[in-house]
Ligand SMILES: Nc1ncnc2c1ncn2[C@@H]1O[C@H](COP(=O)(O)OP(=O)(O)OP(=O)(O)O)[C@@H](O)[C@H]1O
């Protein structure tokens with residue numbers, strides 16, 4: 001595959017560059033838009049170079065938000081989203097690694113049934129069970145609360161299944177050696193299984209963090225109090241401000257801010273993440 | 283230091299698979315007992331019951347005089363060496379060696395002392411800070427041994443510890459295990475497939491078949507006086523040759539020694555068949571050389587016998603002058619015959 005054919009090299013690079021451009025251009029536009037004044041879009045032409053209002057726009061969005069659109073300051077929505085994404089990611093990982101541990105390493109009655117019940121929840125993402133789930137959450141008085149935002153999303157099986165598959169690849173002898181070495185079930189879990197799962201946990205964390213971050217429908221349903229708005233649903237509200245034309249510059253500032261945390265998570269976890277997807281440590 | 287006593291132990295796996303049938307075995311203090319037998323005969327099961335990794339369906343397991351049936355593996359004070367080593371991949375060699383000691387709350391200074399001692403004995407000191415995946419197979423094997431000896435347990439249990447190594451390394455490690463076990467004098471149970479390992483390591487050898495003990499004794503005893511057809515065929519490489527008594531009687535004439543009446547099948551080891559007339563009572567058999575396998579200092583001749591279509595193996599020193607396809611006479615030393623009864627499978631004299 002490593003051939004020295006200039007034309008082929010040129011072609012592949014062209015395709016790749018075009019691909020990147022298609023993905024990056026809208027982001028670039030969003031960024032440019034977020035640096036202009038509010039009047040700059042009325043002409044219907046989108047400017048291509050940064051304007052002078054960047055600091056002003058971002059500061060305004062972060063601190064006070066767009067009160068006309070009924071949205072809280074962006075920092076609050078970011079904080080809500082962060083809390084929600086972190087809780088979902090950590091909660092899901094914690095619950096599923098423990099249940100996978102139980103299913104793989106312990107013999108208890110109806111073990112297989114337990115596994116299949118957990119497995120079936122894979123077929124029931126929030127969107128499918130949204131009405132009954134909403135009813136339950138409402139009856140429990142969890143509307144407009146962090147509990148209501150996160151708990152229903154934590155309970156699902158994706159990660160359990162992945163951890164189970166991983167645990168099944170861990171040789172039994174490792175557990176037996178640990179038993180001979182005097183490690184009880186908890187010690188084995190903590191000293192051996194958790195460290196071995198490290199890269200899987202990292203990969204899952206990234207995926208689940210983003211999953212939690214981009215939740216839209218569920219926060220929209222369970223929050224009516226603007227204190228609990230998350231950033232992704234908040235943007236929609238900003239853009240759909242009733243009386244006036246949207247302040248595109250401000251909306252775009254919020255969009256750029258909303259993109260940052262997932263990007264940061266990926267950048268910081270990249271090494272572990274890629275390792276987790278690509279190799280299983282033997 | 284301790285004895286291991288198994289009395290009347292039985293293992294029935296779920297699905298009614300009986301892996302071990304009411305078996306008794308005792309291993310003396312400081313002794314190394316080797317278990318051999320064909321695949322699936324229950325060697326690992328037996329070892330794992332001693333370790334406590336498998337429950338016993340019936341009978342008792344005692345280590346050092348105390349019944350340990352209900353004890354967890356860690357409370358039995360044994361150490362096990364696994365075929366695939368089962369080193370903890372995320373810990374350094376030092377971490378692997380220390381883990382069992384730490385879990386027992388051994389004081390730090392003692393841990394360091396024991397690890398240093400084990401590292402010295404096994405010559406793994408240079409790798410102490412490496413991860414297992416940065417070691418060669420032989421080095422991993424040493425670490426696995428180290429993990430067993432740092433604990434100074436009452437007994438070592440080995441489940442085919444050398445079968446993942448190449449032949450040369452296996453030879454080296456075999457000698458080392460022998461030396462180590464002699465120095466430490468720790469009671470050991472050792473499972474293997476390898477004849478050579480079994481013969482050279484064992485103080486006493488146990489041949490198992492289908493969940494039962496076929497014969498138990500010194501390796502040389504088993505080789506020289508196999509108690510059953512099974513043991514005769516299993517111990518020794520190349521394997522023993524077997525003949526119908528009728529066939530031999532026809533060929534032998536007067537040189538056939540007197541045998542008890544119930545003998546009907548006769549075995550003889552390949553090294554007790556010679557090509558030159560041995561000048562002692564012997565049975566001459568003529569056959570065609572089908573194949574000559576030179577194995578260093580000796581050769582294995584595969585001989586197709588005249589009259590019966592049986593193939594026998596003759597072990598002869600050096601290189602025979604006979605070429606493949608030639609007809610020659612082989613002499614069975616009369617005093618090296620092993621008589622058996624086909625029905626019972628037992629030795630008759
Ligand atoms: N967990 C199990 N459940 C059911 N049957 C089992 C189980 N483990 C082993 N067996 C059966 O018990 C018998 C003995 O198995 P064991 O592993 O002790 O054999 P082995 O002598 O160690 O063989 P090998 O030399 O191939 O390692 C086999 O017939 C095997 O099929």
Ligand SMILES: [Mg+2]
Pocket residue numbers: 325326327
């Ligand atoms: Mg085995």
